Amino acid sequence: MSTVVDDHNHEAHHDHKPSGITRWLFTTNHKDIGSMYLWFSLIMFFVGGAMAMVIRAELFQPGLQLVEPQFFNQMTTVHGLVMIFGAVMPAFTGLANWMVPMMIGAPDMALPRMNNWSFWILPFAFVILLSSLFMEGGGPDFGWTFYAPLSTTYSNDSTALFVFAVHIMGISSIMGAINVIVTIINMRAPGMTYMKMPLFVWTWLITAFLLIAVMPVLAGAVTMVLTDKYFGTSFFNAAGGGDPVMFQHIFWFFGHPEVYIMILPSFGIISAIIPTFSRKKLFGYSSMVYATASIAILSFLVWAHHMFTTGMPVFAELFFMYCTMLIAVPTGVKVFNWVATMWRGAISFEVPMLFALAFVILFTIGGFSGVMLAMTPVDFQYHDTYFVVAHFHYVLVTGAIFSVMAASYYWLPKWTGHMYDTTLARLHFWCSLISVNVLFFPMHFAGLAGMPRRIPDYAVQFADINQITSIGGFAFGLSQLLFLWLVIKCARGGEKATAKPWDGAEGLEWTVPSPAPYHTFETPPKVE
Amino acid sequence: MKMKPLWALPLLYSASALSQERSLNLTKGVTEVSRDVYDLHMTIFYICCVIGVVVFGLMFYSMIRHRKSRGREPAKFHENVKVEILWTLIPFLILVGMAIPATSTLIAMEDTSDADVTIQVTGSQWKWHYKYFDREVEFFSRLATQQQQIDNKFDKSENYLREVDNPLVLPTGQKVRFLVTSDDVIHSWWVPDFAVKKDANPGFINEAWTRIDEPGIYRGQCAELCGKDHGFMPIVVIAKTPEDYAKWIDETEAKQIAEQKRQQELLDMEMSMDELMAMGEKIYNSTCAACHQPNGQGISGTFPALAGSPIASKPENIDKHIDIVLHGVQGSAMQAFAQQLTMQELASVITYERNAWGNDTGEMVQAADINAAMNK
Amino acid sequence: MAEQQQSYYVPPSSIWPIVGALGLGLIAWGAAHTVIEATSDTQGWGSHVLFAGFGVIAVMLFGWFRDQINETMSGLHSDQLDTSYKQGMSWFIFSEVMFFGAFFGALFYARMIAVPWLDGASNNVMTGEVLWPQFVAQWPLVETPGGTKTQAMGWYGLPLINTVILITSSITCHFAHVGLEKNKRTQLTAMLGLTIVLGMIFLYLQGTEYVHAYEELGLTLQSGVYGNTFYLLTGFHGMHVTLGTLMLIIMFLRVLKGHFTPQKHFAFQATSWYWHFVDVVWICLFVIVYVL
């Protein structure tokens, strides 16, 4: 994917941007919108994290200390929702907005106004969702998976707000995804063939397809929940010929691809960072592309691995077990390719690389527990315990979130034009790395020993593990304040960054100055 | 590289974890199936460890040896079809190796035919109901831990949150089949020692089975979020030898039949207000207070208040009140209690609700009234 | 900036996106509260906010499309941009397909899995025996396990007529498009007008059918999963026909104003795609919901 580009830095001279608040409200600029997505995501990460802190504080000791069980359930539910729909997905969309046009040599996203629309829906959606916590009867308390009939007959009235908030979030994601697809298919600079696209672009293209395929299904699921609760339908009620398990099928048909939506862009980020700091081309570019596509296709065939205990017939359980295990193969290809990229490279350990390396190891650990969960007979024991919680925090926090941090450290100089404080960044990395493992590793043991998830109180033999976990949690949370501080500091000033601060980096984004001018590639670059 | 000793930490941790088997690793359990599951768990765990050691080992080797600070020049290669095929095939074969035992264990677990004993397990918010098929035995099983322990006012007992009033009693050595279902939301019946976890879906029956090797007390709990008190829905199973079990079930059956007779006779007996109120308060606090709260105020927006509510305090609504308690409210969390409580208990709890917290209607409801309402 | 730009038009700042977001926010909040208030006999702001939301969206659409049309008219749109719009529209339609997919999936599951299982099929023998001894699996599900009775909707009569109408409208829509491409404006206007009329007749008949179902067949939203899938599928389809008809009407007005050229008519094309899509959904519906 080596790309040589004609010079176009002369463009910088007409780099005039609108000013004031309307710049942000009315913008059509992919960089502005990208920044807004990223800030939004950071805020939501802190909101969701604050809820996690409530959870961890309540679970610090057995017994009920701080919150009522009902409120605890609301915290669990909204923590999951906020982190997934508010933190991880917008972070990736923000990165796509910033980087995809620059990586493929496009002047902007293909549909810039719709782009701004997609973003601004999110604050409204989350205000609605979060405000429901304060209404009479409380917010959603049925888990982020909102299984019927707990979310229908037995839920409180915040359900309606939840349903419509999810609807408009879905609209936002779909429009965002359409924009990414059209940009990538239609706006590549001359010579930027598909097989020359950076992997981040590839993984996002495939992610966007997943999004437009499954977000509408989620919309369908919440709609049925709405009608079951308020209009007397019985989709999920046996007395009317429906089935509560049908809800789970529809939900997980969305839900499983959703978890890959939250990891494929990470794969793209890691595939950009490891070659840069190994000073060696990515190993097996084309097999990376095929592996990503295989993961995406397989992700539509494995949804019921979340439902092994629901009493499906045995042949269905076997089918879903086999398909799920198969996903380890293409994912393995990716991990091996990263290792092979490092092999005999000239490796250095700048902060993005540190996060990328931590990602490879810790994501793989999360993948291993995923494969363990995939084995149906054993999943009967693991299911709905903290073992699952450990699994998905490894893939989500040390996977998705770490990759977003790696990406931030990698591209911050390009975004802000300043080099960040690397000492502080290293401190952030090491604090996060240690505390995150203290936080999530013991959860495996809690789960194996039999602690179910989504409980506000537990038997005394889990006390020690939970205490360690909570301490890790507080430490990890505090460590993130370093990140916040660092980003703000970097945005406001610092040592000037060069156009290409990383000597091993490749790609069009490094051919423009730092900070990237407001408009880039108004005349498309030529890629050879 | 600084990272190495850190990475060793979790490994050390897991090593020490495995040595303390019972508290930190998966339960081995007391059935053939649960031991198969345990073995499978350990097998995959070790396989993952080996893969991890190889992959991370290569990675760390590369991080240490192929560093820029050592003056390395990066190599130029960036693909190699042979190794790529190899590392696609090898994981695939490993997975096939893992799938074979998993398949046979799974098929065995799902074969519920030829059971010796069948028990219907019904979850409801937030208790379990057990019904022995072919015997006149059925009962509810609720959390027995005192509220004060949960509120940190008393010290926590050894089996804090894992004790119930009426444990399920099962025979050892016999194939016991569970028919798992629910009255309201989805619950999940889980006893780790048997490696049985089955969702209780309202309106459907899921089957599971076990054959317990040794007598003993086995504990588990509800494993599907089922609302507010999901964390307070434990399961206790006492496994007895077939002889002890036969004795127990005969006795219990006789007791339950006698109790039913007594109930019939009691229908003609009037209870005094004090008796009704005393019994009613007890039943209310154990059965109704979880939602409507001990002070009858409910939880606004979710569970209606009874104190001062028209149904519970207006004389003309007494029939409606009885009807709701007996048959529940369709499409809400209010269950039908007709089968869950005796007529006497129903009568007393309704009387209590109509006279407590300032609902001073002065009315009494007698078992005979309940009987009449039921036969209507 | 835009003026010197040969290849791709990046629009300047625009107020409409955030207005649209506000509109959707109001709709979401308003719809939720409307639903809550309607089902709990409480009074509130729900429906007002909901209508305000629709109003805001209408203003947004008007303003946005006005800008858009002006840009097209002043030649700012390159072919590449046209392609972007077309691709965007196609993927939007794909997402709509997936939305209907969720409901078709529910229908499939209810019919092929849930209902038979309730009668003891597959590994649910005890479900049928213990919980629903009286229940007999059948489709259409005219008696639910809970005992609610209803009648099935036949496929002949109105549904068949509606099928013919909608297919015809798809054909007229196509000929309107042909007329546009060949610059035969009379054919365009006539055919487009005809399409709109057919769309409205379809909606009218669909309404009649609902009344018939509710009043004579006792087939309601509450009568079990057969009625549920029937109403949600046909209902969402009907909403799409309504939207499609509105879009057609707007196209009609624009045609009358002399908009569109044989080469450049993305808005028209998008509308016609949408209309064909709605038609295809109906054919699937007709076959799967009514006939089979």
Ligand code: HEA
């Ligand atoms: C980013 C998100 C993400 C990702 C990437 C994954 C990846 C995987 N997940 Fe995970 N998962 C979640 C997020 C994610 N998951 C969430 C959120 C839940 C819980 C939802 C809820 O209930 O709330 C969940 C739950 C979940 C369950 C249900 C558990 C239960 O509730 O009982 C299962 C079961 O099969 C599972 C399996 C897997 C598998 C097999 C992978 C695979 O993709 C992993 C593949 C990777 C590897 C295996 C490592 C690298 C490979 C090699 C080095 C090659 C060699 C390896 C072998 C041969 C083993 N996941």
Ligand code: HEA
């Ligand atoms: C990407 C997604 C994501 C992320 C990043 C996280 C991050 C964290 N999660 Fe999350 N979690 C989920 C997704 C995620 N989680 C999902 C999907 C569920 C399932 C929900 C369900 O069951 O329905 C779940 C459930 C879940 C549970 C189980 C709850 C239960 O079953 O009852 C727990 C328990 O410990 C937990 C903890 C944490 C912690 C401690 C973090 C930490 O990493 C958070 C760290 C961040 C911060 C703390 C914020 C920053 C700092 C401040 C705000 C400053 C203040 C700090 C202090 C006072 C110390 N999570």
Ligand code: CUA
């Ligand atoms: Cu019952 Cu959880």
Ligand SMILES: [Cu+2]
């Ligand atoms: Cu999954």
